[in-house]
Amino acid sequence: MPIPDWMRLPRANAPQERDATLWERCPKCSEMLYRKDLEQHLWVCSRCGHHFRMHASDRVHMLLDGEFQEIAAQVAPSDPLHWTDKRTYPAKIAADRIKSGLTEAIVVGTGTLAGQRLALGIMDFSFRGGTMGSVVGERLVRLFEHALHHHFPVVLFTASGGARMEEGMLALMQMAKSSAAVKRFTDAGNFYAVVLTDPTTGGVSASFAFQADVIIAESKASIGFAGRRVIEQTIRQRLPENFQTAEFLLEKGQIDMVVSRHELRDTLARLLGYVAPATVPA
């Protein structure tokens, strides 16, 4: 079966250093890690357990049994504000498409995880910092509407710096748009789980990320509403090291569980199993 184009792209278009080098240095413990091992270990440092940020296509491979049927792939960004700062918005989009191998900051579609059908959306920080603009909102809503129609559970992986400034208020409105879609979907008795990955902040954390029935966070992921720098500037003091980590949120009762990437697929499989339509024993 054909692999969608975007899944092949990252390998063809990945930045030079990522392809050229055989080694990656762990940013946490400085261990030199053999790239092939790192890939096999789901981009988790074998020495200290640091979770590297993971490409959306790697996550799809990690989670699904087989094929991923992407939807709304043709939904692409436009430039409604004719935005320019140091660069134009279209120039930034073009550069990020090459850098990330993705067409936007989220991919959505359907597939099977441990034999169970689901609608899956994965955000990727390497495209515009995972920011939510019109395309992220539209792809999300199409995913939720598709899942509602087919009674699939929805699992979303979040990674985002918040709303995308280059789309102005149209970006902020995606919080409202996605929330409305979540509300319709969950009110109809469907199951929605989120996996918060590093980092999840701003307009994404303050909308669909925290509207899920079950909220999981990847180990050590940074999660919060306001950015760390904003808070430090506001209170004029340094924040504790563990502030806004997955573990901190668990302690404060904000999320259901912290899960290591190695356990993620099995955890999701069990969760989907609990909420699967009841089968009558033979």
Added chain:
Amino acid sequence: MNVIVEREKGLLELEARIAELRSVAAAQSVDLHSEIGVLEAKATQVAQEMFGAMTPWERVHMARHPRRPLGSDYLLALDAFDELHGDRHFGDDAALVGGLARLAGRNVVVLAQVKGRDTKQNIARNFGMPAPHGYRKAKRLMELASRLGLPLVTLIDTPGADPGIASEEHNQSEAIAACLTTLAGVKVPVVATVIGEGGSGGALALGLADYVIMLEHSVYSVASPEGCAAILWGDAAKADEAAARLRLTSDDLKKFGIIDEIVPEPLGGAHRDSTQTVADVLAAIGGALDTLAAHSPQELLDARYAKYRKMGAFLDTGLPTVGAR
């Protein structure tokens, strides 16, 4: 420093001079008609030049003007208002006030973000930045409105949701996210009005509505111009440029279909005639409620979903050619 406050000083002096001449004319029965007329013409001309066409950045300052009518001024102008306090769990947030009210002949639930008029009030009201327990109180009252069949009226005026340590510990994200799903599902008409600053997600938490009104010189933005400039230009001093780029004015947002109606302000801004401005806004809200009252709960829900479903600007025909313009 507020650029509007600086700029209007000369105008205020001119107006004080006119008032002085008037009282002299009245007290001493001298005819200063022509002098007063000249000064009045001058004042009108100056006001027209200063406020006839303002830049987006000037309008940000107008929205933050220290004498601009605040949420509390609107609450005082309601036909009746009884404040309902607290989120039932943690505390009562003075930056987000709510209660039962009478407006334009209807019983409603009102939610208003309230800044302070001076430093003391601003500290008490946290500069209009609601904390999680403020949004949870709002959610409680939204649900009350829905259950009792009372239309929901929200007044938006905040620099943004509170970004402090305690707010993170109490899950500001969830508090805002829950307001959004709640508003998406309330079975009553929702009318939101931006009366001053519509600061990002903290404003939107009260802004998912069937009908959205903006006071002419209020602003509504995905990020503060200062914050946007710091992030994208690495220079907060570029805030004026960011304000222009962000398209945060009422006329731009009406063009984008993000808001439905603009209530005009007096020349020189709402604070030049607060009583009239507040009355105009309440009348516009009343008009919107009249229109929405004709619809059944299901019609409202369907129309609300459709309204937000189509928000956004994107291409649906595949990718544009890669390459800078």
